[in-house]
Amino acid sequence: MALRKREQYIDSLKNMRPNVYKFGRLIEDVTTHPATRRVVESHARGIDAAHDEKLSPVFTTVSSQTGDKIHRHTSLMTSPEEMILNSKLKRKMYHLTGSCTGALCVGWNGFNVMWSITKDMDQDLGTDYHARVKKWGLHYQEKGLLVVGALTDAKGDRSLKPHQQPDLDSNLRIVERTNDGLVIRGAKLMIAGTAASEEIFVLPGMGYREEDQAFALACVIPRDTEGLTIIEARRPSDGRDLEEGFDNPVETGTSQAYLLFDDVFVPKDRVFMAGEYKYTGELITRFTATYRACIGACVAGQGDIMVGAAALLARANGLSVKTFRDKLTVMELNNETTYAMGIGSIALGQKHPSGTWLADSLTAHGNKIHVATLPYETKRRAQEIGGGIVETGCMPSYEDFTSPEYGHLVQKYLKAGSVSAETRARLARLIEGLTIGGGVPGCMHGGGSPDGARMVVYGLSPLEEYGKYARNLAGIEEEIEEPSPKK
Amino acid sequence: MALRKREQYIDSLKNMRPNVYKFGRLIEDVTTHPATRRVVESHARGIDAAHDEKLSPVFTTVSSQTGDKIHRHTSLMTSPEEMILNSKLKRKMYHLTGSCTGALCVGWNGFNVMWSITKDMDQDLGTDYHARVKKWGLHYQEKGLLVVGALTDAKGDRSLKPHQQPDLDSNLRIVERTNDGLVIRGAKLMIAGTAASEEIFVLPGMGYREEDQAFALACVIPRDTEGLTIIEARRPSDGRDLEEGFDNPVETGTSQAYLLFDDVFVPKDRVFMAGEYKYTGELITRFTATYRACIGACVAGQGDIMVGAAALLARANGLSVKTFRDKLTVMELNNETTYAMGIGSIALGQKHPSGTWLADSLTAHGNKIHVATLPYETKRRAQEIGGGIVETGCMPSYEDFTSPEYGHLVQKYLKAGSVSAETRARLARLIEGLTIGGGVPGCMHGGGSPDGARMVVYGLSPLEEYGKYARNLAGIEEEIEEPSPKK
Amino acid sequence: MALRKREQYIDSLKNMRPNVYKFGRLIEDVTTHPATRRVVESHARGIDAAHDEKLSPVFTTVSSQTGDKIHRHTSLMTSPEEMILNSKLKRKMYHLTGSCTGALCVGWNGFNVMWSITKDMDQDLGTDYHARVKKWGLHYQEKGLLVVGALTDAKGDRSLKPHQQPDLDSNLRIVERTNDGLVIRGAKLMIAGTAASEEIFVLPGMGYREEDQAFALACVIPRDTEGLTIIEARRPSDGRDLEEGFDNPVETGTSQAYLLFDDVFVPKDRVFMAGEYKYTGELITRFTATYRACIGACVAGQGDIMVGAAALLARANGLSVKTFRDKLTVMELNNETTYAMGIGSIALGQKHPSGTWLADSLTAHGNKIHVATLPYETKRRAQEIGGGIVETGCMPSYEDFTSPEYGHLVQKYLKAGSVSAETRARLARLIEGLTIGGGVPGCMHGGGSPDGARMVVYGLSPLEEYGKYARNLAGIEEEIEEPSPKK
Amino acid sequence: MALRKREQYIDSLKNMRPNVYKFGRLIEDVTTHPATRRVVESHARGIDAAHDEKLSPVFTTVSSQTGDKIHRHTSLMTSPEEMILNSKLKRKMYHLTGSCTGALCVGWNGFNVMWSITKDMDQDLGTDYHARVKKWGLHYQEKGLLVVGALTDAKGDRSLKPHQQPDLDSNLRIVERTNDGLVIRGAKLMIAGTAASEEIFVLPGMGYREEDQAFALACVIPRDTEGLTIIEARRPSDGRDLEEGFDNPVETGTSQAYLLFDDVFVPKDRVFMAGEYKYTGELITRFTATYRACIGACVAGQGDIMVGAAALLARANGLSVKTFRDKLTVMELNNETTYAMGIGSIALGQKHPSGTWLADSLTAHGNKIHVATLPYETKRRAQEIGGGIVETGCMPSYEDFTSPEYGHLVQKYLKAGSVSAETRARLARLIEGLTIGGGVPGCMHGGGSPDGARMVVYGLSPLEEYGKYARNLAGIEEEIEEPSPKK
16 A cells, blocks of 8 residues: 555544543544644644655655555664664654654554564463564554554552552553453553544553553554543643634644543454563563653754754844854754764664564663753753743733734834844744743653663663772772671 | 731722733733733732731831831842842742742832932932932832832844834833923833832833933833833733633732833933933943842742642652652752852942942852753752653643543542642642743843853953962963964 | 961971871971972961951951951951951962962861850850860960861761771770860871861761760860871872972962871860760851851862963963853852852851851852862863863973973973963963862862762751642642651 | 784884883883883783683674784774774773773774775875775784874964964974975874874874965874884873882873974875875864764773772772762763763764765764763762762872881771771772873863864754754744844
8 A cells, every 4th residue: 555645644533533632622623623733733744754755765664574665653673774763753753843743653662662572472471462463563554554652651659559559540451351352441641642643552651560460451442442531631831722823833733641541442453462561571671762762863853943943033133143152052962962872772772583673771761861851951042042032932922913902012022133023923932832831742751750761770780890890990809898787 | 107908009000090901902900800910919918928927027127218117128228138138038929929029029129229320320410310219219118119120122133232223112212301201112021020010110221322322211100101001921821820720720920011112201200310321331230230149039939839849749649758859959959059149149249328238240140140040950850850740731621620521530540649639730730830831930031141141250250360360379470461363 | 466477387387296297207397398388388378468468358357355456267257247258268368379278267167166066065064165265265366376177087987876886996086084184086087287287176077976975076286296196198199299390380289187196185175075965966067057158268269260270271372261251151150159159158147145157057058069069160161271281281291391302392392372381381280280180179078078968958948838838829728748658 | 913912012012112201211111111001001901802702702803804803993994883893892991991092092093084085085186095004904904003093283372273383393294205205293292092002193183274285194103213202291190100009009001192203204105195185174074073973982981980989989988889879870871971972973974985984973073072071070979979088089198008107097097898998098099090180081172172072063063954944833934044244
C-alpha cells in the first residue's frame, strides 16, 4: 500500500467513535474542534513530510519485514544509523510544528521494545508473543497508523507499591482473563498526542515484582475502543485555543490526556505481555534508553525555534541579533548538547539478537538530566532577549489590539522596529507560548523523572572500578572498604 | 486621620471614573469584575495588614513629616532600618498574596526618589519642586493612597533615541506647557497594579540628554484622570480568572497595564520635573538602586510560597518532604540570596542631605542579576518536586473534575496520598500558576533589564584599582595600558 | 599604649620560643625563614594599615572598654556598623596582601563570641568566666596581639563521636584539671596564620553533648607555650617559596599549620570554658554566623585581585579588557554577591545583652554556600581570560627564563603585547598562584563544610510556615501532614 | 614488524640526542630524570596496553594500508567506529595513568588530518604531498612511533596578524626553501608529552590568509633534530617530582614543553604543506573537530579518577560513599556528558573521499565548551567530598610525616577511618594533584580556547533558518531583517 496522505489520516480520525472530552463536553470531531484540531494538525504535518522530496529521506524508510516503503515512525530500528534518524525526525518535527507529536513517537518506541522483549520471553517461556507483535507490526506499517504510548499510571500514593494501594485501580491492571483476551481497568495519565492518535500502545509504568504481576501488562488497543474514556487535560492558556485572533498564534499544538479504562477488553492477539513481571524491568530499561537518547532531539528542535524566535524579536525591537550573540550561543549549545549526547548514547548502544538496536542506558539517562534542565536555561534566555513583552506575555489581548475604540493606540505603541505591530505581537505570543505558556510537555517528567535518571547514572557508573584506578595511581595497596555501621 | 481600612479603599476605587479595559470591554467596577478583583484583593490585604497586631510593626510607621501613624508604604525612608523594612514588607506581602502589589511599591519609591532629586534641583536651579513633592506627600500619607509608578515607555525602535523616533509619542512627552501645568502624550507600558491604584507616579524611563528634554518628566496623576485610557494586559491562563471553579485557585492576583496618555493635563503642583534632563540620570540611579535592593525580597517571598507549595504537594503525593531536602535547600538558598544581598545593598548605602536613605548601586544592580536568574532555578525545582502534574499543569479542567458523567473517575485517579483529590489539584494549580502561568511579573525585566544591571556592575567596579593591587602583589613596576588600536 | 608598629610586631615574633617546623626542620626565625616570612609580611601589612591615613578609619577604632585607640582587629563589635567594618577590613587586607591573614581574623571573632557566651554562662552557672575574657581582652587590645583561632580537631573517624574514637586524642581534650588550670592534649589542624601569630584562641570544633564534655574547651595560649609543636602544612608549589626568582612572584603569603598539643598547661585565667558542653552549640552558632557573614568579604577581595590580574594579563597579551567584559562582569558579580550577602547577614542580626552584635545565622550560612562555590567560578574565568599561559602555569621556570644558554629565546617568545616578558610572566604566575596554586585556603571547608551550612539553611527555614502560606493562597482547609511510615 | 614493547620504546628514547631542558639544566636521559621519567612512564603504559589481552581490542588494530597489526594510535580512522575507539583509548589511558599522553594523541590526529588535506591539495594543485604522508605513515605504523603534535605558536601580540608582528618569529615560519627541504624558525609552546616523544608533527596554529603564507606549514621532524631546543615548562608543585616520598604519590605524569626552533632543517619528504595558506582553515577545522570530539573522553577519564579517589577518601575519613551520592552523580554526569557528546559528534560526522572519517564540527566545538567548564565542577566536588585535607593539600610534608621527632604525632592525627594514615595522605595528595596541582593540562585552552569554540557554535548554527521556522509557526509573512545601521 502506498504511503498514506494527510486526507486519509483525517478521514480515519473522523470515522472513529467520539470518546475524547474537554471542559466537560464530548468532542464530536477531533479534527475540527478548536481544542484538538491543533494537535491533529501537528501530526498531519508529520504525514505531509513523508511526501516532501527534501524531507522524505528522514521521514520514510523501507520495512525490514516487507521491503515496502513505509513511514519511518512505524519502522524497526536495526542499526545506530536508523535510530539516529529517529532523533533527526524528532528535531525536524519540532521545526515543522513547534510541538510534541506523541503519536509519531511513543508507539514507535513501544513497537521496537516489545519486538525484542517478546523475543526474549518466547525463548525463555515458550510463549507466542513475538508473532503477535510481528502481526500487529504489519498492520501498523501498512496503514502507517498514528499510535501513542501509554505508560504513566495514576499511581496513587507514591510511597506504596501497586498491590498495596488502597485503590488497586491506581495502576492499570488485568481484572479478568478470558479465553479471547483480557479485561483491564485503571487509568493512564498525561498521554501526549492521544486526540490525534488511532491506536494506543499500553506499556507497564515501572518494573514490577511478583506480587504486582496483575500490572505487568503490554498491549495495543484502538483509541476509540469500548470502555475507554479520554479526557484532554488543560494546559496554561488553553482557553486561547477557543478564541478568535492570534493570542495563540500557532496552528499546531500539543495535548495530553487522561485515559480512563473502565473494564476495557483487549483481544488476545493484541496482548504482548500479561503477567510476566520479570520482564518489566528490562522492558522499562530498553524503553527509557531509546526514549531518553532521542528526546534530546525534541528539546533541541524546540530550542531551535526559541533561538529563531528570540533573534527575530530582537530585530523587531530594532536591535541586531549580534547584541545577543553570547546568549544565543548558550541557547545553541544547550540544543546541541541534548541532541549530540543522545546521538552518542545511540552510537554507544548494541544490537539485540532480535535485530533491533538498543541505546546505551548510562549516557541516555545522563541525557535525560540535561533534558530536564537545559531547556529551562534556554527559555530564560529567550525571555531575556525578547524583553519585557515576552517575560509574562504582557500585552493587551487580541480583542484590545483590534478594538475599534483604542486598538489603533495599542498598535501604535506596540510597533518597535521596522516591522508591523502585529508581527511583533505574534512573535511575542509565540515566545510566551514556548516559555511560559507550557506549550510543550514532557521535558522534565515525561518518560520518567530526572531523579530516576540520576539513580540510573549513579547505579550504572562503576564506582569500585574507578576507586581501583585511583588506588593504583596513588600507590595504595591497602583495601579501602565501606565503613561498617557504627553502634 | 486614622489609618484607612479595606472598606474605605474599596469605596475609593468604586468612586473612580471607569477607564480600565480588558478583552475589548470597559470594566465598570474594578473591585468586582473577575479580571481585576483579584489584584484589588491583593492590595486590600496590604491595608488589612496595617491593622493586624502582629504585622503592624512592619506595615505601619510614623510620618517623619507629621508624626502621625501612617501606612509604611507612604513613608520617607530615612535610615537603613527603614529601608530594610521596605524589604520585609515586600516579602510578607508575597506571603499574604503570592502576587505583585505594585501600588504599594513603586509610588512609594517614586516619592522617596523625587524627595531627594527635587531638593537637588531646587538647590541648583532655584526651582520650587521640593515643596510640591512635600505637599503631595502629605496628601499621600493622610489618605494612605495606593500609587503605582509608571516608568517604562513604549520606546519604539530600541536602536534610536527618543527624539529620533519616527513617532515621537513612543516615549511619554510634554506636548504643551500652559500656565497651569503640562499636557502630556504617549504611553507607559506594563505598569503593575494599575487597576488597584488610585494615583500614578510618572517618572522618566531612562536618563536623557539635552535633545530629549521633552521626555524629562515626573509628575503624579489620578488614575482616572481625563485622557488616560488603561488597558489591562493579558497574562498566561488569565481566561481562568473569568471561569468558575479552582483552575485558578487563588483569590489574589497581579495585573499589568498599558497606560495610553491622550493629551493628559497635569496641574502644576503635581509636576516634579519638566525638562530638567540633567537630573534624569541621577533619578534613575537612585530609583533603581532602591528598587533592585528591595525586589530581592519580592522574589524571596514568592520563592517561599514555592517552597511551601512544593513541600505540601510532595506530601500530597505520598512522599516525605525529606526526600527533596537537597532541592528545597537550593530553593531556600536562592530566596535568602536575593533577600540578603538586597539588605546588604541597603546597609552599604548612604544618607542623602535631604534626609532620605539611598541604597548602594553596585550591589543593588548585582542583586538584580540574581533576581533575573535565581527564581527560574527555584521554579524549575518546584516543578521537579511537584511531579508531572505541575510541570505543564497537566490535569483535567475543573469542569471535567466535576463532570457528572466521569468526574468521579477523574477524582479517583487524582487522589494520591492521604489528602483529597481537590487538595492535590489545588496545590498543582497553585504551582502551575507560580511557575508557568506567569503569575508574577517583573522578575526579569521589571524595573529594567538584567543586561542594564550588568553594565552598571561593570561600570561601577574599579577595574584599574584592582589592576593596581595585582601589579603591587606581583612586583610589577611597569604600567600596563590598554593596547592602542591597530591599523 | 600607642598602636603597635610593624617593627614591634617583628621583634615580638623574634623573641618567641622557636616551635614551628616545616619540611622536617625547626624554623629558628619565622620572620626571615623563606617558608614563613611571607605570611608574617602579610600580617605586618595589616599593622602598617593602621598607620596609613587613608586606611586607618577601617583599621583602627576606639576600645569600648578603655576608650583607647586600638587596632580594629582587637575590638568588640557592638553594632552592625562595626561588624560591617570587619568585612571591609577583610576585603582590604586581600587587596594589600592577596592572602588569608588568620591572626587578624579568628582570634578577633573568638574574643567577641566568648564575650557573650561567658556572660550567658556566668549568669546561668555563677561562673566567673566573663571577667577572665575581659581581663585577657585588655591585654589583647593593649598589645594589639595577633591571635589565630583554633577550632578544627583531627577528628579521627568522621562517623564516630569524640568519646567513641579509638584514640581519644582525636579531638583536643582536657586530660587533667589542677588548681591552677588545665592540661590539654590532642591536635588542632589547618590553623591559618599560626606562624605569624603570638597567641592562639582555642575553641571547640563542634557542639558537644554530655558524654563529650572533656572536649568542651575554650582558652587562649601563647603560640610558643611549652608542649605545643607546630607543623606548617605544605601547599601546592610551596617549594617555590624556597627558590630564587619570581616563580612565586608574591612577597606575601598564607600558611596553615598542624598544632600538636602534648599535654599543654593552660593557667586558669586563660580558660574560658572547661566542660560546659551545653554552651558549645550556641558558641559554634555565634562563631559561624559572624565568620560566614564576614568571609564573603575575604573571597570578594581575593576575587578583586583576580579581576585586576586577569584584566592586566589580557592587556599584556595585546587585547583590550573590553574583549572580556562579560566574563569580568560575572567575576565582579560573584565578588559583590558574597560580600553584600554577608553584609546583609550582619544587618539582619541582633544585639546580645552583653553588648556584642550577632549576625543572622540563616543568611550567614547561606552565604557560606556561595563562598564555597562562586570563587571557583571566578577562578575559572580568570584562567579563561588569561589564556593557556595561566591555565596550568605552563611556562618555563625562572631558571630557564634567565638561562645564559637559551633564556633570551624563552623571553623572546614570552613577550606578547607591549609589556616586557617578565611582566607577562609575573602576571601569569600570580594568576597561577591564585587559581591553581592553592594560594588561598579556607574558601570551601574553612570554618566548616558547605554541607554543614546547607543543613543550617534547611533547618532554619520555616518550612511549615511557608506551607501554611501556600495552603491559604490555594484555598485549602485540609491539613497536609507528613506521610506516616509504610510497612 | 611485531608491535613494539616498552623496552624498545625506552631504548629508543635513550638513544636520542639530549635536547630537553628543565630548571636551566640539560636532561641527559629523559627516561630516568625525575623531571621527565613520569611522563615517559605514562606513555609506556599505553604501549603495555597493546600487549594486554583485555585491552588490546582498544589499543591495537589492523593497518588499512598494510594489513599489519599496529598500535591503534598510528592508524587511519576510516569509520565512526574507529574514531569512537580513539575516544575509548583516551578514556582508558586516563584510567591507567591519570595523565595526558600527548604523544599518543596529537600526532595521530595530525596524520589523519594531513591524509585528507594533502589529498585535496594534490587534486587541486597537482602537488605530491599525499604520497609523502603515506610514506611517512608506513614508517610511523611500522615503528609504532610516539609523536606529539605542535600547533600553538608563541603568537606575540594577540591583536596583530602573524605578518604584522614586530618579531616575525612569533609564529613558526619558513625562513628558507632549498631544493632538499625547508628551514624553519620560531617556537611552538605548551606542547604536551614532548619529552616522551620520538617525533613531532608540526601543524599551523590557525587558518591563514595570503600575506601569512610563510606560516602555512606542516611537517614531521625527529624530536632530537638539530637546531631544536626543548624546555619543559614548570607546573604547580613540580618541585615534588624531584623529592623523595609520596607528596607526589603518582608514578606517571604530564609535561608540556616550549619548542624553540633555531633554523631547523626539514627534508622535503617530511614536508606536507609549505605555503598553501588556502588549506589551513580547512586543516584547522578538521583537526579541531576530531580533537574536540575526542578530548571529551580525556576529561571523562580524568573525572572517573576523581570519582574513584573522592569515594575512597570519603571512606578513609570514615564515611560511606552514599553520604555523597548526589555529588558523585553530578561528577559522573559531567564525565558522561563530555564523553557521549563527543561520541555524538563522531556519529554525526562524514567520510572524506580520501577514506578518513571527519567528526561533526558544530557539536565537537560545542563539546569543547563543556570540556572547558564541566571538569572544574567535577574538581570542586572532589574537593568538597574529600574535605579540608584536599582543598588546599593542607597536610604536613612527607618529611614531616616521617620526622623522627614528631612524625608519629602527624600520623596519629592524620589517621581517620580504618585505613592507615599513609593511605589517607596518599589519597589526599592524589586529589590535590588532580584538582589544584594542575596535574592535567589542556582542558580549557588546549587545542584552542573555549571562546573560539563559541564562535564556531554561533557561526555554524543556521540562525536564519531557525528564524524561518519561527515565522512559519507564528503565521508571519513579513520578512524580518537585521536593522540597518542608524545615523
